[in-house]
Amino acid sequence: MLVKIYGSAIHGVSAQTITIEVNVDTKGVGYHLVGLPDNAIKESSYRISAALKNVGYKIPGKKITINMAPADLRKEGAAYDLSIALGILIASDQIKTEKVHDYIIMGELSLDGSLQPIKGVLPIAIQAKEEGFKGIILPVQNTREAAIVTNFDVYAAENIKQVIEFFNEDKPLEKVIIDAQKEFRDKINDFPFDFSEVKGQETAKRAMEVAAAGGHNIILIGPPGSGKTMLAKRVPSILPPLTLKEALETTKIHSVAGKMGANTSLMTTRPFRNPHHTISDVALVGGGSYPQPGEISLAHNGVLFLDEMPEFKRTVLEVMRQPLEDREVTISRARFSVNYPSSFMLVASMNPSPSGYFPDDPNNTSSGFEMQRYMNKLSGPLLDRIDIHIEVQKVEFEQLSTRRKGEKSEDIRQRVLQAREIQQERYEDLKISYNAQMGSREIEKYCALDQASFDLIKVAMEKLNLSARAYDRILKVARTIADLENSETVKSDHISEAIQYRSLDREFWNV
Structure with missing residues (x-):
C-alpha cells in the first residue's frame, strides 16, 4: 500500500x-x-x-x-x-x-x-x-x-x-x-537594562542617541572599566520598538537557528548578540556544510556587539564588510546559494592601546610600535563603515558616588522615535527606512550644505585625510543630528558634531 x-x-x-x-x-x-x-x-x-x-x-x-x-x-x-x-x-x-x-x-x-x-x-x-x-x-x-x-x-x-x-x-x-498581537504589545517594552543606571558619560550617551536615531554603526574607545559594555547593553532600550513585520522576520531567523525557547512564541524586543572574540568567520556570518545563519543574521533588526574588537581575528572582521554595506549575506555552495538578512546596528568597543590606558598610561607601557600594531588589527575599509567613533573617558569618583539618576531610556527613546518618524516620512517612497541606509543619490538630495557647512567639511577632509566613504558617513550622521533637532536643513553645527564623531581618523591615533 x-x-x-x-x-x-x-x-x-x-x-x-x-x-x-x-x-x-x-x-x-x-x-x-x-x-x-x-x-x-x-x-x-x-x-x-x-x-x-x-x-x-x-x-x-x-x-x-x-x-x-x-x-x-x-x-x-x-x-x-x-x-x-x-x-x-x-x-x-x-x-x-x-x-x-x-x-x-x-x-x-x-x-x-x-x-x-x-x-x-x-x-x-x-x-x-x-x-x-x-x-x-x-x-x-x-x-x-x-x-x-x-x-x-x-x-x-x-x-x-x-x-x-x-x-x-x-x-x-x-x-x-x-493572541500574537497581545503578546507583542505586552512584551514590547520589556528591557533588562536602562540608561538611568549609567553614571556620567554624557558625551557617549549623546553619541549613542545619535547612533540609535539614524541606525548608525558606532565604536566606543576607552580604558577598561569606563563603561563601554554597560553603554552597549542599553542600546536596545532606546531603539524604536519592533514592528510586527520585523518581529516575524527576526523570529523566523531565530527559529531556523533553533534559538527559540519552549515558551517563546514571538521575538518582541530587538535582539542583542554579543559573540566572544574567539568566534570563527563561519559562526559570525553563517555557513557550514548545511548552511545556518550566523551571528550577524541573528542580530537582524537589532544590535551586534563586538566587545574588544581588535581581539577578534582580522579575517573574521573582514568578512563583515560586505554584509555591513548590503545588509544581507549570501552563502554559496556548488548546488545552491542561501540568502540570510543581516540588517543590524554594529556596536563595537576597544581599548585605546594594548595596555588599555593610552595616552594616560602612568607607566608608559605601550610603545609606538605596539600601538601601531594594535591599531592595524582594524583595517581602514572596516573603520570607514563605522559611522561614529567616540572616546569614552574614565568616570571620576564624584560621578560614580552620586545618587542622582541619569536620564531614563524611555526619555531618550522618545527623541529617537521622533527622529525616526521624520526619516520614515522622508523615505516613504524609497526602499530605505533610516539615514544609515542612504545611498549617494539620497545623500546628495537630503544633505545639501550651505557655504559655512561646505567650508567646514572641506577643512576636515583635508586635515584628517578622510576617504570618500568617511565623507558620506559624516553627512549621514549630520542628517541624523539635524533630525533630532527637527531641522529641515543640515547646518554647520550639525556637521561640526558629526566630525567630532570620527575620533579614529585624527592624527592623535596615527602614532
Missing part, C-alpha cells in the same frame, strides 16, 4: 514542502530510504522501531520503501521521524485514516515514543498555510511559535501515541491558540 505524508524542509529562512511517500510491499523484506536524506534521517529507522514498539505498534517485517520528494533536494535532521513513522503505520494498515493529507506533520522521536522539539517551525507553518494545508502537528514545545500564524490549526503532541489516537479518532489533540 502506498501512502503520502507531508513534511517540510528549511532553505535559508523559508520552507519547502516535502512529500514523504511510503510503500509497504508484501513481497520481500527490507527498509529502503531514498531522496537525499542525511545521516540523521538514515538513522531514523532505529528510533522509529524502538518508539513504535514502546507504544504498542511495530514496523512490519515487509519491504518498506520510503521516498522523500523532491529527490534532488537534500533533507537533513531528525524532524521527519514522526511523519515517516505515521506513513509506515498507515501503509501497513495499523492506522486507518483519510485526513493525514490535510496536515504537515513534523517531530523528532525519542526511543520511548515522546516527541522532541525541532528547528524552523515558524517558516514551516507560514508555508503550510500558504499551500492550503488545514493545520500542522508538532511537538508541544514548538506549538506556541507556530501558533503565531493566524487562521491556521496548530496541534500539540507530547508523544506519537497521541498522534495515532488523533488519526484513529479516539482522542483529539490539543489545539494551541495564542
